[in-house]
């Protein structure tokens with residue numbers, strides 16, 4: 001794609017348009033932005049379960065690749081436990097797309113639970129983790145790169161369930177922290193010496209799983225949790241270092257799954273993927289934003305991030321992971337079956353650079369943005385695409401598509 005074609009479009013839609021008709025000139029325009037995600041992996045086998053870390057020089061992306069599944073949810077079964085952990089490294093996030101994938105050469109790098117990985121930069125070394133299903137034994141394994149080679153550390157946590165061995169890892173306060181799902185709750189444990197052991201007693205988070213993900217915010221540690229009990233609930237927990245315990249900070253009812261918590265500039269973002277039955281199964285990504293992380297966190301939103309759909313074709317966009325790079329730019333990595341708009345393909349890792357107003361909606365296809373604005377009762381946008389910036393709406397009561405300098409061209 002030539003640079004001249006690398007264009008991003010922002011659909012400016014007059015907010016509260018009926019009110020605007022009456023109070024023309026007083027309503028502030030809300031933006032509904034459209035950007036196209038970047039594809040990071042392209043194996044013919046299903047790839048999912050990504051995690052990413054920066055070691056001060058390079059970005060390390062880890063994910064699972066199935067040994068067998070080449071289909072997708074609507075024609076296959078990606079929920080198998082035959083994934084193997086692969087990784088890519090690059091000095092920029094953008095460089096990950098063209099980096100060569102490499103399999104972690106561990107003795108036990110097979111039979112990964114749903115391909116779900118975690119990662120941490122601990123001391124001077126990069127770690128990755130996954131839960132391994134071997135018959136009736138389901139344990140957490142880790143591998144660390146010592147600058148030259150990968151080294152395997154077995155059975156960091158044991159006795160997990162073969163159908164719910166969710167986990168996450170992070171470096172915090174001079175230790176590696178692990179969270180694992182057991183039958184009735186999530187449990188955390190930590191150690192300063194993960195190569196040799198020394199794990200603390202497991203502490204219950206106090207939720208009902210679900211899935212969860214760590215978020216380190218400076219000197220504070222949080223967990224983003226989806227409580228899968230019916231009715232479901234999104235939860236954010238804060239870690240009390242002195243008492244080795246978790247305190248619920250915020251919650252809201254939700255039918256979603258797959259939580260992640262991160263920051264975009266000064267704003268906190270809780271993103272998750274929701275599954276509905278539309279078109280044979282559609283999973284899409286929403287996010288909540290707030291500039292403070294307290295009991296009122298969930299009062300704004302949610303807003304759309306990625307639709308999991310183009311027109312009548314639906315697919316799965318799932319397992320979002322927020323990440324902020326060394327320059328302060330934030331990304332949402334996710335697993336997606338998107339391919340040509342009318343037909344999905346096998347799962348791959350993708351990311352969106354989050355450069356839109358996080359309090360407004362975002363789409364990955366212009367068509368879906370137009371559909372969403374129509375469904376909201378707004379007037380059909382007047383779309384203008386040209387080689388020069390088209391004019392802004394002449395009045396508050398019309399909409400237009402404006403051209404902005406950017407990298408990707410949606411369809």
Ligand SMILES: [Ca+2]
Pocket residue numbers: 074279280313314315343344
């Ligand atoms: Ca489909």
